[in-house]
Amino acid sequence: MTVEPLNTDDVIRAVAHAASHRIPLRTISTGHGATSGEGGVLIRTHRLSGVHIDPDRQIADIGPGATWGQVGAAAARHGLAPLSGTAATVGAAGYTVGGGISPLSRRYGYAADHVLDLDLVTPDGRQRTLDAESDPELFWAARGAASSLGVVTRLRFRLFPITKVRAGALTLDVDDWADVVGRYLDWTAGISDTTSSFLSLKNFPDSPDLPEAVRGKRTATIYVTSLDSTEALATSLEPLRRLPLAADNVTDIAAADLATVFNEPTWPHAFQGDAIAAMGVSASTLSGPLSHLSDDVAVPTFLFVHHLGGGMSAAPDPANAIGNRAARYMVRIVTSPTPTTDPVATAAEHDRTLRSLSIEPTGRVSNFLFGDNVPTAPLADCYDPADLPRLASLVTRVDLDNILRPARGPISTGRDHRRWPGRSEERRRK
Ligand SMILES: Cc1cc2nc3c(=O)[nH]c(=O)nc-3n(C[C@H](O)[C@H](O)[C@H](O)COP(=O)(O)OP(=O)(O)OC[C@H]3O[C@@H](n4cnc5c(N)ncnc54)[C@H](O)[C@@H]3O)c2cc1C
Known part of the structure; x- marks a missing residue:
């Protein structure tokens, strides 16, 4: 079932449907990272593409369907720029919550480093506004791993005075x-x-x-x-x-x-x-x-x-x-x-x-x-190996029935993060 929400309530309903039937839940915006599906509910956020710029505070407030082309054009009208990537057609939300390496990142850091707050609908059906005060633990995780925690429905981040x-x-x-x-x-x-x-x-x-x-x-x-x-x-x-x-x-x-x-x-x-x-x-x-x-x-x-x-x-x-x-x-x-x-x-x-x-x-x-x-x-x-248990426990907390299917697969601590042997280790084994 594909859902194209027009507002956050539609997202909450779609997530609740997947949760109550314990069926897989996937989210895409542009479809750039689309992988093979396995039934369940697919939320396509492309209609939620609102972009609001606060020029005085140099902040963008965007819907999950906005592309970098849309955000960049709106910001430019105020002499501002986001930490967008190499393609205007990429979704700003998916990019940012995955880290976001911009051609300006060596100066300003990852796009996710500049997220001020975000709304996330988690598989337990709750809509949460995450920031440094309200839920610092989920806010820490969402900036880098939000796709493993739920559906982002709004994102606020810093812009930079670059024309x-x-x-x-x-x-x-x-x-x-x-x-x-x-x-x-x-x-x-x-x-x-x-x-x-x-x-x-x-x-x-x-x-x-x-x-x-x-x-x-x-x-x-x-x-x-x-x-x-x-x-x-x-x-x-x-x-x-x-x-x-x-x-x-x-x-x-x-x-x-x-x-x-x-x-x-x-x-x-x-x-x-x-x-x-x-x-x-x-x-x-x-x-x-x-x-x-x-x-x-x-x-x-x-x-x-x-x-x-x-x-x-x-x-x-x-x-x-x-x-x-x-x-x-x-x-x-x-x-x-x-x-x-x-x-x-x-x-x-x-x-x-x-x-x-x-x-x-x-x-x-x-x-x-x-x-x-x-x-x-x-x-x-x-992720850093030391952070994996913390991430895994947050994923379990919000996605008890394991319905989320992020594009890059699950965060699993069952694997050995250091399993990629360097040359010296390979040689030792021979
Ligand atoms: C041409 C091209 C250029 C790129 N350039 C860069 C670059 O310069 N720097 C960089 O860091 N990355 C870059 N990327 C990678 C890009 O950031 C990721 O592929 C990103 O996930 C794309 O997001 P999307 O929404 O466009 O894609 P989609 O396929 O729509 O989404 C990809 C995945 O993101 C997650 N996701 C999307 N929306 C949400 C949401 N609302 N809530 C929760 N999870 C969500 C889901 O897991 C989804 O499956 C590039 C990709 C392409 C195709």
């Missing part, structure tokens, strides 16, 4: 991906928190289903977003601009248009992906998977290296459930599957590729676990 940023893509004319990775990692080591970036390595099969422009090609692109002055950014980009470039469109851009820089699909898209956070990455550890990615591939496969750290390393006050604070990089793999792609085999392949990186991960990153990969990429990997 312009400097952003764009450096498209590299280089075939040696290992060299590109090395140069990118060297460059990030000296970069201030006012600049965020990621490296995108894409491999497209030689398939007639793909546009001529990308068919059979490999691309390497560095995306940069900065709050520095034009001159300061030009100075810090010098080492990258010495690389052979096919295109360089880094320029001043309205903050509300930032997402246009990243070439993301403008419609909900089937993705399957896994993401690990790490303290460090070296080009040599990446070279194995890169050569594998450059083999003939059946479906488009992308590898991304994101520069984390900066504002994301500092826990907010009050603290929240987001893990991996110490991580300096995120490495993620994404496949754009066809209808015949086997999701189980793809998940296993992603797992194999990421393990072959020989990186010691601090954990996984929930917003970037796309598709049916729950067996290989458990949600528990996204």
Whole structure:
């Protein structure tokens, strides 16, 4: 049964229906993270897309169906900007409660760090307004794990007085991906928190289903977003601009248009992906998977290296459930599957590729676990091990009958969070 609520009461009724019949309950907004269903109740929040901006207090108050495009446009009318991501079509609520890594996050932290309060309908049928005072424990958990606790029906978060940023893509004319990775990692080591970036390595099969422009090609692109002055950014980009470039469109851009820089699909898209956070990455550890990615591939496969750290390393006050604070990089793999792609085999392949990186991960990153990969990429990997019992007990408290089906699977403490062996451990076992 699919429900498209027009107000919070509709959500409460739908949740109560699922709870009383003890049937699975799923929530989606844009459907970007849609996974295979299993009956039960599906709440689609896209009609609850209200956005109210308080320009004096620099706060957005949004419904769960609002997209970043809608929030960004409303905020821009008051000279403000949210910590939105790389795609305007992504749902602001789903993104934020999963953490939310913005191109401005190295300066300001995770989007979830700036949530002031939220309304959550829990499977026990209660609508709760959570903030630092009313229910600090659930408020801690909801900022990072709300999808495991209920349906968010309203969200209030800080905006920032930003009207312009400097952003764009450096498209590299280089075939040696290992060299590109090395140069990118060297460059990030000296970069201030006012600049965020990621490296995108894409491999497209030689398939007639793909546009001529990308068919059979490999691309390497560095995306940069900065709050520095034009001159300061030009100075810090010098080492990258010495690389052979096919295109360089880094320029001043309205903050509300930032997402246009990243070439993301403008419609909900089937993705399957896994993401690990790490303290460090070296080009040599990446070279194995890169050569594998450059083999003939059946479906488009992308590898991304994101520069984390900066504002994301500092826990907010009050603290929240987001893990991996110490991580300096995120490495993620994404496949754009066809209808015949086997999701189980793809998940296993992603797992194999990421393990072959020989990186010691601090954990996984929930917003970037796309598709049916729950067996290989458990949600528990996204949180600090010490927080798992606390999270699991809150989930049990509000979802006694285990009806919630968040996109990234259940938070389970039954798994060994440290089960991803580093190289040294693997060697010891042999
Ligand atoms: C093109 C693209 C670009 C992206 N860029 C970024 C980025 O820059 N930074 C980043 O951090 N992430 C990014 N993401 C990941 C994105 O934040 C997550 O996929 C997020 O979950 C998408 O939310 P949605 O509502 O759009 O998707 P949906 O498929 O509608 O929802 C995904 C899941 O979120 C949960 N959810 C959604 N709404 C609610 C609700 N009201 N209450 C409780 N749970 C809910 C549910 O578990 C749901 O299954 C990107 C994703 C895509 C597809």
